[in-house]
Amino acid sequence: MPWLLEKGYRCTHGFCIDQTEGMMKEWEGYPDVEYLVASTAHPHLTNKIAGAKRNITFFHNYTGMEDPPEWKDDRKGLLKGWEERNGRKQTRKKAKKFLETRYEDFLYHYLFPPSVRVGDGLNSVNRAICLASFFGYKKIYVVGADCAVADDGAFHADGANATSSGKTIIMEGDIDGRHWVTKPDMIVSAVMLAMMKRKFKDRLILVGDTLPNALVDKDPEFLKKLPRLSSQDYNFDAYEERI
Structure with missing residues (x-):
């Protein structure tokens, strides 16, 4: 955001899912825009x-x-308490859904007013698309988000070289004759961006020479061979019903 403003681009919002204090330096000066911030962001920020x-x-x-x-038993106790307070049994469907609720989602529901929880991919781009969808935007443009290392090896905004530092896990491979250098977490996000593009069709526009664009037309069997999170739903055939 500060870079966009510095270069003269119109910027209306800042978006953050980072949980560290690093964003305090990133947003230093706190430009006069609207801030969309995850409830898990650092309180100092x-x-x-x-x-x-x-x-x-x-x-x-x-x-x-x-x-x-103890959460499994706690869920049962909370459900029983609700039924006792209200003098009736919860419907089977709602009871089943509550008993499958993750502790993290329960905390969001219990500690905060009603809101939305985003969760696709691993980076801010994936999560920002989810939020934009919730807000009802008819067109969502993603500029950049290449999910890859630059041709010269530059990876970080300060110009640090990912391939020579030895501190970053690097993965390389060819797709349709094009060589890509990237990281496991970036691949996870790239696959999810490709799946989001399939779901949203013309509503989501991925701009640029990016890994997600290289994956958009790949079949599920190809995508299943790439790094993914065991905790994330990668049932590609059912993805359209899930998102």
């Missing part, structure tokens, strides 16, 4: 934004928090 008297809209962001061992 939200304090700084509020201190600059900027508007903040919170949403929830899936982090993959592990359920505590």
Whole structure:
């Protein structure tokens, strides 16, 4: 966001799912835009934004928090308590859904006013698309989000070289004769971006020479061979019903 403003581009919102204090430096100066911030963001960041008297809209962001061992029994107790307070049994469908609720989602529901929880992919682009969809935008343009390392090996915004640093897990491969250098987490996000494009069709426009665009026309068997999260739903055939 600061870079866009510095270059003279119109920027109306800042978006953050980062849980570290690093965003305080990234957004230093806190430009006068609307801030869309995950409830899991670092409290120092939200304090700084509020201190600059900027508007903040919170949403929830899936982090993959592990359920505590006692959560299975706690869910049953909470359901029983609700039924006792209301003097009636919950419907079978709603009871089943609640008993399958992850602890993380329960906390969002219990601790905050009603909101939306986003969770596709691993980066801010995937999650921002989910939020834009929830807001009802008719067209969603994604510029960049190449999910890959630059041809010269540059990976980080400060120009640090991913392939020579030895600190980054690098994966390489060819798709339709084009060589790609990327990272496992980027591939996870690229696959999900490709699936989102299939789902949203012309509503989602992926702009640029990017790994997601290279994957859009690949069949499910090809995509299943790529890195993915075991906790994320990768039933490609059912994806259209899920998102």
